[in-house]
Amino acid sequence: MKLGDWTFRAFHDGRFKLDGGAMFGVVPKVMWEKHHRADEANRIDLDLRCLLAEQGDRRILVDVGMGDRWDEKKRGVFAIERRPNQLVAELAEAGITRESVTDVILTHLHFDHAGGALREGEDGQLEPTFPNARHWVQKRHWDWAGHPSERDRASFRRDDFALLDEAGLLELADGSGEIMPGVRVTPVSGHTPGQQVVEFHTGQGAVAFVADLIPFLSQLHVPWIMGFDLNPLLTVTEKKQFLTRAVDEGIVLVFEHDPVHEAATVTFTDGRFRPAEVFTLADGPKGGGA
Ligand SMILES: [Zn+2]
Structure with missing residues (x-):
């Protein structure tokens, strides 16, 4: 999708599954399973979508x-x-080398968002996957990830990230x-202290990567x-504040984990937020901007 002099594309690092109940908190399964089919272990599909x-x-x-x-x-x-190397391979197939990435913005350091920032090099040592990119993290989140709580410790592989700092690639x-x-x-x-929503304001409209604030389209509610x-x-x-602005400004939301729906604009009708138009970044919205 093109907006102004910006181009937006989605790439993927594969898929995984998490417990459906954990993804929906207090929402009963009879409601969420209309949108997300659970497997025999009650797990549902999550995409690992990244935005370029x-x-x-x-x-x-x-x-x-x-x-x-x-x-x-x-x-x-x-x-x-x-x-193996799915994200890097998908980028390479589109003619994008990992060395050419200038910036990596990490919404937060949970393993399914940031694990791909490091890889095993040819010598077996860990190295930054995108060696020339500045890696942006919120300072508050960086501090939290260094000392997470017992409840969310399993979501981090915290020793890894010191390497970004040592390589001089970290920007807080x-x-x-x-x-x-x-x-x-x-x-x-x-979700976690200092997660960040990332927005691109092009002058011809805006695109927001909403990460774990709104992982699935169904969670606009x-x-x-x-x-x-x-x-x-x-x-x-935070969801209400963000979505109110997204409706007012016509922001395109990109969903990191939705296995089916890639992007949408939002409307507020009959007392709740709903998708206005759902589309892929390759097609763009019919309403224009593609
Ligand atoms: Zn997370």
Whole structure:
């Protein structure tokens, strides 16, 4: 999808599964299973979608999937479905080398968003997957990931990330604002302290990567919130604030985990937020902007 002098494309690092109940918190299964089919272990599909935004010399990747370094046991627990190096391979097939990525914006450091930032090099040592990219993280989240709670410790592979810092590739964003011309980050902390929504304001419309604030299209409905969230009432407030603005400004939302629906615009009708138009970034909305 083209907007102004920006181009937006989706890439994937494969798929995995998580417990459906954990993805919907207090929402009864009889309601969420109309949107998400559960397997025999009650797990539902999650995509590992990443957004590539390009303008001029800038090549910005938002989130990088879970990466390669998973043993058999974890592959089974999470039903990981991906080919080796999937994200890097998909980018290469589109003519994009990992060296050419100028910026990686990490919404947060949970394994399914940031695991792909590091890879095993030819010498068997860990190395940054995108060796020339600045890696942006909220400072508050960086601090949290270094000392997570017992409840969310399993979501981090925290030792890994020191390497980004040691390589001089780490950029800490402090709060909301523009980190590059047209690129705005907004902390949303209900899911985890200092998660950030990433927005691209092109002058001809905006695109937002909403990460774990709204992982699935079905979760546009405000009370449909993940059981993983550390502070679900804060998520309610943050979702309402963000979605109100998304309706007013006609922002295109890109969903990281929805296995079917890639992007949508939003409307508020009959007392709740709903999709206005659902589309892929390759097709763009019929309403224009493609
Ligand atoms: Zn997360």
